[in-house]
Amino acid sequence: MMGDVEQHKVVSLDRGLFLVNYKSADDLASPPHVTVVPAQGHEGRMELIMHPDASEPTLWQPNSGLMVRVNTPGTLQIQVQPMRPGGSRAAMVRIEPIQSGRAPLVAQSEHTALHSNVVIEGLKVLGHVAGRGDVIAAPNTWIAGPTAPSRIEGIALDWPEKPVGLDIRYAVQFANGQAGSGKMVSLGTFAGTRGRALPITGVVLEISGTDRFEFVAEATFLNAPTLRAIGKRVVLSGPTSREPLVGIRMGINRIAATDNVVVPAKPARKSVGSGRVRVFRSRARQESSVG
Structure with missing residues (x-):
């Protein structure tokens, strides 16, 4: 069924540490689940850091998340799938870069962003x-x-x-x-x-x-x-x-880029709820979202 097709969004990440945070869903009773995986061929460029009780990189409900450590710039794939046949595929996931601490520099630095x-x-x-x-x-x-x-x-x-x-x-x-x-x-x-x-x-x-x-x-x-x-x-x-x-x-x-990118997901049947997928790229104190 069209309503059951996974929605995919790829996000290019530079070297660094990122928090993938499943923030909210339109259908709280049956929220879609979100799977986070490296794009094919980019598996060796990054590693996923999951909760010790998690067995797979899937976020089953809002207020869950995982970390992505990117050693070499690569592409991350976000997959959104409805919880039930014909269910909602609208989820908001924020990808937030985490800035590392840095020792004082013997130089004049005029920029403190990520x-x-x-x-x-x-x-x-x-x-x-x-x-x-x-x-x-x-x-x-x-x-x-x-x-x-x-x-x-x-x-x-x-x-x-x-x-x-x-x-x-x-x-x-x-x-x-x-x-x-x-x-x-x-x-x-x-x-x-x-x-x-x-x-x-x-x-x-x-x-x-x-x-x-x-x-x-x-x-x-x-x-x-x-x-x-x-x-x-x-x-x-x-x-x-x-x-x-x-x-x-x-x-x-x-x-790190500050541009916002908005990409609609492929539409499901007209009777099915919203299936939007949105991605926002941002600096450390702003938010990046897939929703």
Whole structure:
């Protein structure tokens, strides 16, 4: 019967922890049940954390829920099925991202919303390394670094697929106020020196034009702990701001979306009650719903 057909909705989730909360149903006497499973082929990307008394990832009534731990961005499938033949298939399920605590950053961070930790593809990072020349790395890949420290004398960023309206600038700093120290340059421009043996002692990264992206960067300075910074503007330097940069890796994160998506379910027989399926994507303090 058409009224008994399951309703499916797929939701794309970034890396993180999410609460899937069955909030309410139109028919409280015979509420539909909701099954939560990874999409086919995405089983290895996430794991479901259920109540210890649950044997399957099915939410049988409102005010029940489970957790989804997403290790690699993937797709979650929400299946809604009526409790009885011809019954209601209208259920509201909220998918709420849970923000993790984070240690203080040695950087200036202007955004405190949920971070998706998804590195943008297509970004290229160039570092001019003493004794090696120009080294080009993919996002989130070390140039020199903790296991192979070497003096870095210049950097450049390139992102051919950069969204329109997004502005990226960066600067390097030298000891003793060398010419060009601290000068902000645009995407694709080399900042630093080649063949002059002038080590970098600081890096500044800025991104503007949209709230959907931010920098994530790590840097190692000589005889100093590795620093990690996340934000729309980050500043990396050693304890005295004079230590040479001997390793860096950086990327650009896409921050969790705030767009609302409304998708109607396939209609059942006219005599059957509402079968709407709604999905709302949101930030940590807002709500995502399937209803």
